[in-house]
Amino acid sequence: MTQKALAEAVGISRQTMNAIEQGEFNPTIRLCRAICRVLGKSLDDLFGAEDKDNGENGGMIMYCASCRxxxxxxxxxxxxxxxxxxxxxxxxxxxxxxxxxIPGGMLKDILDQNDISVLASSSIGAAMAMRAGTMFERIRYYVRFDDLEKAKEIAADLSL
Ligand SMILES: [Zn+2]
Structure with missing residues (x-):
């Protein structure tokens, strides 16, 4: 089927069809369905499935920079x-x-041994920790996204 014939079959211009093929234009769902119907393919055949191997649910992992x-x-x-x-x-x-x-320090040691760089930050200020005693201090640990999966396993082993 030519680009022109397909464009006519779904009621769009050949230029638009070309732009879709070049990835310059994202077709609407309605248009996707129309194209699939004409070609006798499923939505997945034509538009999906490219990054099916990324992650278990096929979805993207998103990140909030302010909450980390x-x-x-x-x-x-x-x-x-x-x-x-x-x-x-x-x-x-x-x-x-x-x-x-204390368990946090152990966690950090094991992460270090696994070449996972870790950032630690106190969740209460140093002055507060001095007043309340260090036993009330909580430390937040951060790792690179690349290392997160492995670091989580290590933390789980320590019941953290
Ligand atoms: Zn957030």
């Missing part, structure tokens, strides 16, 4: 509700877990 949280494909952050989310990148710093200083 990753979550499954969604248009807003489940923690702060921000819509300023984007696809997670390997170098994004992601929240791993929060722990008291």
């Amino acid at each position: 949280m990753v979550f499954d494909e969604d248009t807003r952050c489940p923690v702060c509700g921000s819509k300023k989310v984007r696809e997670a990148m390997p170098d994004d710093i992601c929240f791993l877990t929060e722990a008291a200083p």
